[in-house]
Amino acid sequence: MPLIGALLVWLLAAPALAFPPAAMGLTPYDDAELIEGFVDTVFGAETGDLRAENRTVKKFVGPVRLYVSTPAPGDAYADRVYNFAADLSRVVDNLSIVRTSSKARADMIVYLTTRRRYASTIRDQVWHGVDTAFLERNTCSAVLSSRRSGIERAKIFLVVDEGFLRFWHCVVEELAQSLGPANDSPRLPDSIFNDHSSVNTLLVFDWFILNMLYDPRIRPGMTEDEVVPLLPKVIADARARLPDVLRPLMDGYQENVATHSVR
Numbered sequence: 586m587p588l589i590g591a592l593l594v595w596l597l598a599a600p601a602l603a604f605p606p607a608a609m610g611l612t613p614y615d616d617a618e619l620i621e622g623f624v625d626t627v628f629g630a631e632t633g634d635l636r637a638e639n640r641t642v643k644k645f646v647g648p649v650r651l652y653v654s655t656p657a658p659g660d661a662y663a664d665r666v667y668n669f670a671a672d673l674s675r676v677v678d679n680l681s682i683v684r685t686s687s688k689a690r691a692d693m694i695v696y697l698t699t700r701r702r703y704a705s706t707i708r709d710q711v712w713h714g715v716d717t718a719f720l721e722r723n724t725c726s727a728v729l730s731s732r733r734s735g736i737e738r739a740k741i742f743l744v745v746d747e748g749f750l751r752f753w754h755c756v757v758e759e760l761a762q763s764l765g766p767a768n769d770s771p772r773l774p775d776s777i778f779n780d781h782s783s784v785n786t787l788l789v790f791d792w793f794i795l796n797m798l799y800d801p802r803i804r805p806g807m808t809e810d811e812v813v814p815l816l817p818k819v820i821a822d823a824r825a826r827l828p829d830v831l832r833p834l835m836d837g838y839q840e841n842v843a844t845h846s847v848r
Contacts, residue, residue, distance in 0.1 A: 619793050620816050626778045626794055628809050629768030642807045644765040644798055646735040648681040652691035662745045666695050669756055676792055676830050679799045693739045693763060699746045707742050725755035727763045733806035739763035754785045761787060765798050792831060796823040
């Protein structure tokens with residue numbers, strides 16, 4: 586992982602995959618499964634850089650100001666991004682993503698682009714000194730700048746001219762990973778944080794991971810050894826809250842993906 590001063594830069598990407606609609610059942614998971622998933626996604630790295638100084642909690646602290654850069658003002662795909670961000674704010678306790686009209690003040694910037702301009706947009710927008718080859722060769726991607734005090738900025742690159750399902754998968758995965766669970770793992774079959782699964786939206790497992798991460802007991806810069814003993818109580822609180830907020834949201838995702846699948 587390249588370093589800029591004390592700043593860690595994390596590269597995230599999704600490969601080209603087929604995206605059939607995923608099962609939406611509210612499947613229960615035991616604590617061990619959730620803890621394993623948390624460790625895999627939060628303390629891993631897609632680039633394979635697992636040095637000890639990189640294996641710490643990464644998350645935003647305070648409201649996350651979101652800006653979507655699009656070639657067409659009012660673009661319907663930009664609305665999809667803002668709507669999904671609103672869902673994240675509603676379901677993930679202690680997370681607030683707010684829309685901003687100022688790109689300069691944004692903590693998270695989403696660039697909507699065509700496939701032809703994808704690589705050049707990445708090269709133009711990513712910080713100087715970052716090797717962008719990993720980002721450019723993937724279907725969609727994101728890059729984070731983070732200190733031990735928290736994530737400072739995320740830049741996300743999404744292609745809008747290759748169909749809705751591919752775009753939607755990228756919206757969900759890249760926004761979710763840009764919040765902190767930056768790694769994909771083949772050990773998570775019921776998760777979008779798995780490049781080998783057919784999951785195309787956040788499932789129950791993923792919502793647990795995000796709620797665990799944004800619990801105030803889990804602080805930026807904490808190590809795995811510091812976090813794991815806290816997780817059983819964090820999970821218990823998430824179990825008490827999530828069922829009431831998840832079912833209507835996930836039913837809506839099922840309808841949304843099914844509608845666009847038949848076009």
